[in-house]
Amino acid sequence: MADAVDQIFVTLKHWLVGFFPEALQPVVSALLSIIPILSVFPFLFGIATVLERKGLGRIQNRYGPNRVGIPLTNIRLCGFGQFVADGLKILTKEDVVPRSADKLVHFLAPVMLVVPILLAYAVLPVGRNMVPVDLDAGILFFFAVGSATELAVFMAGWSSHNKYSLLGAMRAIAQMISYELPLVVSSVTVVMMAGTLSLPQIVAAQSGWLWGWLPAWNVFTPWGCTGFILFVIAAIAESNRTPFDLPEAESEIIAGYFTEYSGFKFALFFLGEYLGMFAVSGLAITLFLGGWQAPLPWLTFIPSWAWFFLKLFGFIAFYIWLRGTLPRLRTDQLMNFAWKFLLPMTLINIVAAAVWFYSRHWAVPGGLAGRWILCAALVAVPYLLFGRAFERTVPKRVYRYAT
Amino acid sequence: MSLVFFILAAVTLAGAAGAMSLRRPVHCALSLVLSLVGLAGLFLRLGAQFVGFAQVLVYVGAVAILVVFAILLTNNAEIIGRSSTVSSGWLAGLGIAVAVFVSLAAAMARSSALNRPASPPPTASVRDLGTRLMGEYILPLEVLGLLLTATMIGAVVIALHERRAK
Numbered sequence: 001m002a003d004a005v006d007q008i009f010v011t012l013k014h015w016l017v018g019f020f021p022e023a024l025q026p027v028v029s030a031l032l033s034i035i036p037i038l039s040v041f042p043f044l045f046g047i048a049t050v051l052e053r054k055g056l057g058r059i060q061n062r063y064g065p066n067r068v069g070i071p072l073t074n075i076r077l078c079g080f081g082q083f084v085a086d087g088l089k090i091l092t093k094e095d096v097v098p099r100s101a102d103k104l105v106h107f108l109a110p111v112m113l114v115v116p117i118l119l120a121y122a123v124l125p126v127g128r129n130m131v132p133v134d135l136d137a138g139i140l141f142f143f144a145v146g147s148a149t150e151l152a153v154f155m156a157g158w159s160s161h162n163k164y165s166l167l168g169a170m171r172a173i174a175q176m177i178s179y180e181l182p183l184v185v186s187s188v189t190v191v192m193m194a195g196t197l198s199l200p201q202i203v204a205a206q207s208g209w210l211w212g213w214l215p216a217w218n219v220f221t222p223w224g225c226t227g228f229i230l231f232v233i234a235a236i237a238e239s240n241r242t243p244f245d246l247p248e249a250e251s252e253i254i255a256g257y258f259t260e261y262s263g264f265k266f267a268l269f270f271l272g273e274y275l276g277m278f279a280v281s282g283l284a285i286t287l288f289l290g291g292w293q294a295p296l297p298w299l300t301f302i303p304s305w306a307w308f309f310l311k312l313f314g315f316i317a318f319y320i321w322l323r324g325t326l327p328r329l330r331t332d333q334l335m336n337f338a339w340k341f342l343l344p345m346t347l348i349n350i351v352a353a354a355v356w357f358y359s360r361h362w363a364v365p366g367g368l369a370g371r372w373i374l375c376a377a378l379v380a381v382p383y384l385l386f387g388r389a390f391e392r393t394v395p396k397r398v399y400r401y402a403t
Numbered sequence: 404m405s406l407v408f409f410i411l412a413a414v415t416l417a418g419a420a421g422a423m424s425l426r427r428p429v430h431c432a433l434s435l436v437l438s439l440v441g442l443a444g445l446f447l448r449l450g451a452q453f454v455g456f457a458q459v460l461v462y463v464g465a466v467a468i469l470v471v472f473a474i475l476l477t478n479n480a481e482i483i484g485r486s487s488t489v490s491s492g493w494l495a496g497l498g499i500a501v502a503v504f505v506s507l508a509a510a511m512a513r514s515s516a517l518n519r520p521a522s523p524p525p526t527a528s529v530r531d532l533g534t535r536l537m538g539e540y541i542l543p544l545e546v547l548g549l550l551l552t553a554t555m556i557g558a559v560v561i562a563l564h565e566r567r568a569k
Contacts, residue, residue, distance in 0.1 A: 105433065137452045137529045144456040147464025151436060154471055158429060166475075173468060180464075197529055 046083030059324035127305030168256025172247030203291030415441030
């Protein structure tokens with residue numbers, strides 16, 4: 001029974017494909033993989049916008065949206081109809097293009113942003129046997145299409161012919177290039193351990209239980225825990241979320257690279273940002289949190305896809321919490337943090353991962369606990385030293401008026 | 404020679420042609436990106452996954468951004484764009500291009516490689532590529548790494564010197 005529910009979407013797809021003639025089957029199969037991605041994740045975007053506004057409202061001691069429900073009835077759905085109303089509103093808005101803008105590039109930029117991000121979902125395993133394309137080099141594909149979004153940001157900023165747009169684009173590109181490096185290098189440890197670049201195989205490598213209850217996820221190893229924290233920091237910066245939202249800092253440069261966009265094109269940028277956030281969180285889940293696997297042995301009756309989305313909602317909640325509580329960084333702090341702290345830490349983490357891998361056969365005193373302490377110390381000691389050195393570069397804050 | 408190949412080839416060639424002939428430098432750079440993406444598609448069609456993805460990662464993700472930044476940081480970008488693409492040297496250039504093409508095509512047509520029976524397409528998985536790179540070809544890889552590090556240090560030194568002069 002549990003297996004049937006777990007595989008319900010896979011069986012459904014096979015059943016639907018069976019209705020079509022042999023020649024059409026590959027096309028139909030591909031379409032049936034694409035349509036769920038195109039419907040589920042934008043829907044999740046809608047839900048996330050409402051959740052975010054409600055969450056931020058609670059943090060700021062107000063209600064947030066709680067009115068819009070099903071039209072013509074009194075059912076309010078706690079305000080979860082809000083995103084439909086917002087979507088309709090934005091669809092009917094006028095599309096303003098500045099006169100001095102480069103029309104073609106201005107039009108292409110939002111498309112160039114959303115398409116690569118949607119492509120990235122092709123390699124994410126959202127459940128058991130539920131990966132649209134099982135590529136041999138899946139993680140490489142993910143980063144390759146992810147890097148294409150930087151160009152879209154530049155196109156948007158440059159074509160708008162507006163100083164705020166260009167400033168935002170410059171900031172965004174500088175930030176994305178700087179944080180892409182720690183993002184990729186921190187995921188290298190997982191690839192080293194699993195010995196594969198294919199995401200389903202990385203998930204499979206994290207199956208099983210330690211002592212019958214602790215899942216064998218990468219995050220429960222010293223290198224995995226460090227890698228996970230570094231990866232998530234870089235991922236937040238990569239998706240331009242608070243505290244790394246300098247490219248669209250509305251108090252400084254209006255809305256950054258999409259200042260000159262309105263109506264549905266603006267919505268596309270918004271969508272692209274959230275979809276990118278979900279995709280990179282999905283990658284974090286796949287690499288470090290065991291993908292679609294259940295966290296405890298007696299919870300395996302809950303289907304695998306539900307676990308994936310539960311973990312994704314955990315990430316969304318975390319992002320909302322961060323957005324409600326952290327202030328924005330300054331550009332120089334941002335760059336220093338990436339190059340002087342994150343990148344060295346990821347490189348040290350690779351060494352720790354290598355020690356963890358080879359110490360399987362060493363006679364480390366204390367067995368597993370000894371290995372744990374050894375590898376954790378390999379990361380923690382440089383962390384403390386780096387942290388001290390990094391802190392010294394930050395000038396002490398001078399309080400001029402407050403005592 | 405399938406439809407996909409022709410589409411990708413057309414995209415690559417159109418991008419390359421645009422990169423040469425468009426007026427504004429940023430348009431040229433973007434059109435060059437189109438050409439590079441088409442090339443990545445051709446690599447993927449040949450079954451070279453790693454090369455294809457690396458092409459996108461390196462050229463579209465990094466080199467294109469570098470090109471675009473270089474154009475933006477040189478202030479006379481718009482002035483260069485105003486000069487006409489058709490000049491007096493155009494005919495001479497065409498003549499040279501035709502001559503080079505004819506000589507290359509003649510050399511290729513006469514080469515013995517065309518008569519060789521087609522070998523089965525090689526299967527280069529990412530794993531094979533990795534083990535080869537880390538085993539057999541470790542020395543070239545290390546030398547390249549050293550070269551790139553030296554380049555980077557050189558760039559940093561030049562940048563530091565400029566700041567001190569100010």
